[in-house]
Amino acid sequence: MNLISSLFILIVTFFSPFASCFDNVSESLTLRPLTNGDWLLVLDVSIVSKDLKYLFENPEDPHFFMDSMPIDVAKLYVKTKSNWFEANLGFGEWKDTVWGDRPEMLITNGLSLVGCWQFLDKKVVRDHFSTLCYGLWGVTGTMFSNLVSQESFIHDVTHLYANDYENNSKRTFTVLLASDFEDRACLDALYKLRMIYPCLCTNGLVSVLGDERLFVRSSYRGINLRVERVNNDLSFKARVQFTVPSSKLPETFSGFFPDNRIPRVCLTTSESIVNLVYPNSLRSQNYNSTSFNYMDPKSRELLDDKYQQLKLKFKNGYELIGTSSELVYEVSELESRYLRVLKRVQSSLLIKVANLSNQYKKVCVHQPLPYWLKPLVHSLNVVVEYMGENITLYQCKAADCFARNSASSVNFNLLTDTMDRLLPYRFHPYLHAIINLFDPVPNLPTSTNDPLIIYELGNNWNQFGIYISLPPNSVMYLSAELSKDNITYEDIHLAAHRGQLIPAGLLLDLSNLNSCSSYDSPYNFKALSSYSCNHYYYFLTSFFSHIVLPDNTMIFNVMAAVGAVSALLFGFVFNTLTKDWEKSLNVP
Template sequence: MKFSLLFALPAALKCLVVSAAVTVPKSTGDYSEHLHLKPLPGGYLYAGFNFTATTPLADYHSQNFRFFPRSLGQILQNSNTAELHLRFALGRWDDEQWGSRPRQGRREGGTGVEIWAWLEQKDGLKSVDQRWDSLVNSLSGLFCASLNFIDGTKTTRPVLSFVQEGNMEGSFELLHGALPNEVVCTENLTPYMKLLPCKGKAGISSLLDGHKVFDANWQTMSVDVRPICSSNSDCILEIQQTIDMVLDIERSMRPQDNPIPRPPPIEDIECDMSKSYNAEDTCYPKKQEGEIAWSLSRIFGRPIQGNCRFGVEGEELWDISLEVPQGRAADIISASTIKRTTSVDGNVRLCTLAEDSDLDISLPQQSLPSHLSLEHPPLYASRQLTGYGQERGGMHAILRNPHPFSKQVVYLESLPWFLRPYMHTLTVSGATLEKMYYTPSIDRQRGTHLELLLNIPAESTVDLTYDVEKAILRYTEYPPDANRGFDIPSAIIRILPSNNSTSSGLQVQDQQGVYLRTTSLLLALPTPDFSMPYNVIILTSTVIALGFGSIFNLLVRRFVLVEEVPISPLAIKVQMFVAKAKEMIENLGGNVVTKGGGNNKSNKLNSVEQDEREKGRVPDKISEYRKSR
């Protein structure tokens, strides 16, 4: 976006435009990046990474990929997906302390993995459900996630909660799925980075490290693909990847060689001299005043390495924006000459990245007379399970509107089939229920879809409650950690756009509105004692083995005396072989006359025969062999 246009915008829109950093793409396709930094109260830092790539729609259909990732494009073409939105999230955004959510909540998802997409409906194609299964299975392999577990029981078809962001012509069907128990980790970040042209080697993506990203208090990754058509019918396909995180500044700057927090030596502690001390080894640490000193290289472990911008010509784009008070000192360190500027109100510092040098931003410790005012969120929302016992319970959601004007809100619940709501107990107090869309669940086939359109009055609190019943699962349907419980997806709240002004004067007139998501819930179901089936199986197997084994031996075995057992033919052959071997050895050494007369060979055979006669088992073959000799 050109800087002249940025100055022409209202003051309240500057931060929004800078944080989004969405440029108008050209027909030939381009790629741009943007990083937005904003210190938050309590010693936290918000870092928003934005990566945008475009390609002409004609090149996309002809398999001519330039900046658009080919691996993702072929998956979308195979499943005939027109628009895709994918989210990976962990942690919780603190509305009370950090204010409104970044990007108006449109680029964040519920805890775990969330996906929704518009699939084309056309004659000659496979069914939408088959192509949806193909899409989630392919994305599961691409992002190393468990998206393949999103089946019919975890899929819903919302009506009011989502609208198309792109310009599409034709008939499409919206499908939505979520996996709240998915653990987002480094194995999801690595394939995510491979979709970028520079793959984390240059540009702002060089700051992204798994140890830093997943050590954040709140973190979300998103992938959004949408077609955009201009007035002259030039259509492009845009992919926008964003990573938003809130870092604890003090914990992130902890050195990697000393990750465990240890008390520093007393000589390194600044003591509060206003207190009295009884000994020299006693010290009350002085409370730190003002803003914490930090830098990009200390928080992320490295500076920004060069830039990564392709295909953008004739436009003045800013790669980094730092939102701090006007009196806050900030040093932008770079070996090359870079462009820098400041917004009209002085609260946003903008700069570009050089191609051949690193860039670092350092802010010293400083006390400020005033701080940036946080924008209040448009709505506060919370949700919890009520009741006791493992058979029945309830759901209770609280929505609070702190503004002096009413709001229209869409409330979406996607419940698993084993949590059965009683819709006759649904009560909404403090708001007007205008519409309701409800799809009942089918055991082991489909979950519950509940969508409510509410009109919340100004400065009011809404209580939404209903009773639920907890189903009893088959013992094979329980996970290995059955006693932990089952995760319930977050409730999605969409605040519809209106012409009313928020506390900061921002006019919300776009079609999307503002999105909020509650935290996920942990549901305890009736769980059998899995140690008892184990004990029963072991005891039953032991009894069967003993009983069957004894009866089988009595039926098939024949018991005889030891004297009745004939000598084994194999033993006869072994004895004959031993006797023959000894005879050959004696023939080589000559006949040796023994004391009793005769040769050694005859004595050996006589001894064998005598032993067998005493046992009553003289082998005929040995006797015949002796006579033949």
């Protein structure tokens, strides 16, 4: 008996240091009614693996205990050496006029990936970003590899954030972001997601994804995956949100799960919460969302009654009191304003951004364009007006819009542009300081309302956009003529309507981003998260550009000529071989 007790104590003593290394898993399900009677379901899952260590100080050989953490996700995070990364899969656009208040995390249509790296060179970061895209392709089954193809543009968020030519502070972080609107969250992504969730979505609140019909039939659905290190612990967060039409709402809370049964508690979870919440615009100051501890049997028994009460109260929806949207945007290709030609020859690009909040908003609009789509500077026009009123707050045209750009010798300097391309990025601030010292530019009259224009022509992409401060309840119109030339078959994907879908641009809410990234010091993006900093970036809508290929006439003429010659040659040979058949066969 003493031997058994001693052996038991020895085993407990040996494994006690690892007792804190097992994963901590929590889940929550939030249900919220919408303005038209539909409901929004949000499933949050958090998995934390404690004490991430490296064997023999080799970053390629991590050592950490885990029982619920997806091992492929953990390996991918360590291999790419990122501080954090977020992957989004969305289907459908959120419509404020239909559903009302936006979700806390707005997941746009298509695929997107954003990642953060520190103390790494730009080229190394881009290599890690490519590895991350291909790795997520295998984990999620969705074509994240398209984000690093030639048809996709990768935005440098940190460069756009600090590119105001006013602060040359050393930036140690690099945040890259890319999107693709052609691939969306579908059933295959849900199958892959269920394989990395706790209990394989058979027990616990995660089993709401066990019946894929609710997810697939939703007109708006989104998936967000985030991986990061928090206090040396590896953290994995996953959020799935989708709308359920009012006609598909079950009578009881158990109807959201397979076989209309309340699932059993997932044994690997340490916390399981169900939240039934009022719409954001109808909440009072003293209102708290009704939360239920799903692991408590008595609390689970109350779910059906509370759900039916909330469903009955909002069965016909409700009237939206206010809107939670702060920025509204629109991108479109219009007929040319100067030439009476088809849009396939020359068109006009119009970008509209409206500030619906009661505060000033400093925004950055960054629209990448293919090299054959060139914005014409002399046609540039920027107008800022009050919404609903014909009161112009600011307006500039053509070269007048470049007042802030010309205030620094960094701009329009051939030597600076050449050295920027040759030297590593970390030397750029010192180079700009030296050039400003020996080649100063006279101070031009500028005002705080003057925008900063983004205009850069490249071999593969042309970058076009603007930095501007928008007053409350104002709208900005940015327009420019687009010249279309030097188009070849090799560089485009011609659609049936003789055009190409242009990748979506990026809209940065610099005011919100600055408040989220400056807790410790400027340009601190280590703790930046969509969970803590909502809506700091938006993807502008893609637009379809009609084009005419200048070299298609010769190609089609050559093909037609070859076809005609082949047909004549075939006819000649056939006639020569068959004209004497009747004589040789003695046909009467």
